[in-house]
Amino acid sequence: MAEAILGDHNQYSCSICLELLRDPVTIPCGHSYCMSCINECWSTTDQKGTYRCPQCRQTFNSKPPLNRSTVLAEIMEKLRSTELSESAKSLAGPGEIACDFCSGEMIKAVKSCLECRASYCETHVQPHYNVPALRKHKLVKAAVIPVCPKHDKLLEVYCRTDQKCVCMHCLLDDHKGHDTVPSTIERNKKQINLTDTKTKVKQTIQAKEKELQKMKMDITSHSDSAKKAVENSKKVFSELVKLIEKRSNEVIEVIKAQEKADLDQGTMLQKKLEGEITELKKREGDLEDLIQTEDNIQFLQNYETLSSSSGSDGFHSRSFKPCCCHPDVNKLVCELKVRLETIFNQEINETVQKVSDLAIKNHPVCIKVGDRVRVKPSIKTPKYGGVTHKSVGVVKDIKSDQSLVIDFPECTSWKGFLLEMEPVTDDDECGSSTLNCNIKIGDKVCVKPSVETPKYLWGSVSHKSIGSVRNVQGETVTVDFPEQEGWIGQVSEMELASADLGSPSHACFKIGNRVSVKSSVKDPKHGWGSVTQNSIGVIKRIQGESLTVDFPEQTDWTGVASEMELINSDVSEVLSLRPGVRVRVKPTISTPDHGWGSVTKHSIGVVVAIDGTKVTVNFSEQSNWTGIVSEMEVVL
Template sequence: MSAASCLHTEDQFLCSICLGVFTHPVSTPCGHNFCKTCITNHWDGKVLYDCPNCKEVFKTRPELKVNTFIYEMVAQFRQSAQQEASSSSSEQQVSKPGEVPCDVCTGTKLKALKSCLVCLVSYCETHLEPHVTTTGLKRHQLIDPVENLEGRMCEKHDKLLELFCKNDQMCVCMLCTILDHKSHDVVPLREEYERKKAELGNTEAEIKQMIQKRRLKLEEFKQSVELSKKNADREVAEGVQVFSALMETVKRRLNRVTGTIKEKQRETEKQAEGFIKELQQEISDLEKRSSEVKKLSRYEDHLHLLQNITSLKAAPPNKNWTGVRVHPPSYEGTVVRAVKQLEETLSEQMKKLIEAELKRVQQNEAELKRVQRYEVDLTLDPDTAGSGLILSDDGKNVYQSNKRKNIPNNPERFSYYPIVLSKQSFSSGRFYFEVQVKGKTWWGLGVARESINRKGSITLRPQDGFWTIRLRNENEYTACDHHSVRLSLQPGPEKVGVFVDYEEGLVSFYDVDAAALIHSFTGCSFTEKLYPYFEPCSNDGGKNSAPLIISPVRHTE
């Protein structure tokens, strides 16, 4: 018997009502077999008793007895299946905490691979096989394993929640649509699932875009701080250099003034010291003579006085000091003259600085004149223009309107952003063009490669094929490099020149009126056609209604 049982398949032991392996199999008078509970429930509440398989009707309710032969065969099959499951359990994963276990496994629970929404049972690989091989079970809906399958049943009607009521925003069963949700907008659960999933996808994309925008803004703030620091460091360095030189000059002038004054003072002191020394010597000689005269005058003996008076030294010649003076030198005007000389020196330094600045401006003007020689005649391509853009008839002006037009969404067109490219493209050499941006509060200019993304979200940076500069919020100028670079432009340009050297890998932007370089992208690698890029940006309620205008170059001698 055991050998023969090996030839049986599970299909032979399945109840056609529950589609599961027989439990207490019974036979009807027509010879078909069912689970005793299944056929009993099938007949309960009926007047006519029929066979679910052949539809034969019995006049009276048949008395059911367990089919012992089938029962034994099912028992052997269950034992064989359990042994097979046990032998393969080592190869399958045992259910771990947090994983959904197989509801059929006895003893060690294996990890469920699928859950059946019809049977409301989760199956491991072994117990899932009937749902893969049996025709009737193949129609059951399988999903990734989930716990609490009972939660997928309607608590009120004990039916599968397979529909969604849009009015009440809740999952319902088939009976709910007939009773509680009658006339409501009800759709299949999968349809609402797909719609919600699409909404979540859009929400996720929007959130990612918001994150990206904030990261770019964060990077922009960091760049602004870094640019401010660089500008401050540069100005401080220049200030230190200029004022250090100024202080050194002042120090030299001060030393020279104090030296002159001290030299005059020393000469005066030297002259006075000579006079003082001479007077002191004369006073000493006179005091000695006075002492000798005083000594002789004390003699009482006439003869002795007369004999010794001849020994009295002759009086030294007396210098007339009446007209001798020590005249203090005049210091008046010394500081004033020194300051005046310092002023002249500073004026010379200022003149040199102005000459250096003028030379720099002349060099910039010469550089601008050089690149202006590569001027090209451009016209805007309407096939690339976003739906809200208005182009002039001559293809030289473009601005953003308040209304979007219904135009063909051809591959060349930018579907979302107010961007337009020129008809002309360049794949070698040098080219230059000028665009008037006067009166605009938002704009973008530059060049783009042919293969850029023109549909959906766009990131303006070289790795995505864009070399551009932009104005935002009237005074926020940035170069859209790998990371946004804040540009210090005060005042902002009214006309911007764009120069490209294809082989050199250079894209430069100029303030035409100031003849000043705004920014350069260097070391670029161009392998495709390049198109001039124009972005007039949002109309902003009329604040940014001025057009971008492709202007002819005004050559000067």
């Protein structure tokens, strides 16, 4: 109920320790902090008697009084009791820190004490809040407590000379005379820088958001304008179609009227011809009757009358001769179609060219021979096809008709039009999601430490691997690593490898150096031979990038410099493992090769036996625990 009423716990967190407020106090600017946190902050950052709020940066000429806020303290107790009841049921999962004082079930730890060097669940951490002697201890969010690998002491000093955290014992030997300060002071200094950086990033985000909003409005306006242009074009062409239909109807009406006149004439001629045929047939009958008569006198008397005409006298030859010839009409209409198509295509092409020229005039495309280009995303199907939107090519030639000749990896001498293409910059090739990306072909790169699992998986590559970029295609990058050539990843997962992170070249090695094969190398270029990942040898000869190394298992072994790493004096601790030595699992090991069993990161045991790369250790939590030599470190 308290959680539902009070809402988000983050609003009740101290901005210094990022935990729920303890003994909350409110300073004049209105911000609240743990009393111990603000006291410690002001005691380490006191400059010329000026005190500053860590959040709003408001300054005070004198130290403000720190009075405990009773109401806020009661709210914190309610929230804390709610968290206590919930966290009591929370078990530590894989990769999470377990309470060092819980027996039986491994309850998830919520705090780690830098003084006790132990982690506590919500129940077991209470004495650190209630017991006066323990309240002075420094509590942090549950985590693996960083200790000095050499002295096994807490890291509490920052060496500005070597840019690393060290313990107090280091100040007496390796870092003696260096510029060192308490880690709290360095943290506060760097936190101020980060706050300023965060402010600048926030301002940049706001400016970009304004640009984005304006761009969205411009795009919407442009889209609306394009829709209106499309609608107007449809209307104009519809009117053209209607005009053609109207004029075609007029032609059809003329043809039909001419047809009717010709048919009327033909009908009249047909009737006349039929009348003449009837009259001729009647004369033919009279002649037949006369021929057939037997009376000679009657035959002779009528002969002159019927024989005076040959039968065709008085009748003209008649034929149907229409005024309009339809094949001629068809020919005229076809000729009209050809002329209209020619004129129409010519006018349409000129109009399209004018629209194109207008686009180039308003937004000139600065594409030159040698530029890298690709097809615009808005072009669904380029006229000549053969490439994709992800294809990036180099302009080979620009023709006078605004066409381009481009060499793409998948298609050389490809032809396209200027308006279909857009220039490609380095930022475009790295992907829009990659901020300030300068990855180019030939660059040395590695996978970012923040990437747990690359999109296309690790393969034989690791975070320590450094390779050379072979190709960049949109958001996809192809890298040649020593461990795996042709490895594919995403640009956003990669970062440029700095010189100090690069694979040692032959210049970094000297004859006599002790070296081993990198753990990230699965298969050396010249093979393993009798050498293993745990083998340590001495460089005998250097020729270019090739190293000749004498290992105990094999002399004159040949390898590549990029596959090797130098062995410093700290390795002697691994080499000095022997029965009876006290050891523990290295803090950098997340999960041992043979599993944790009942052992934890804080367990310290005694070596019982060593068999090759395997070591058997007796821990108080588990006897005869088996691990790998490279996973262990000697406890002094």
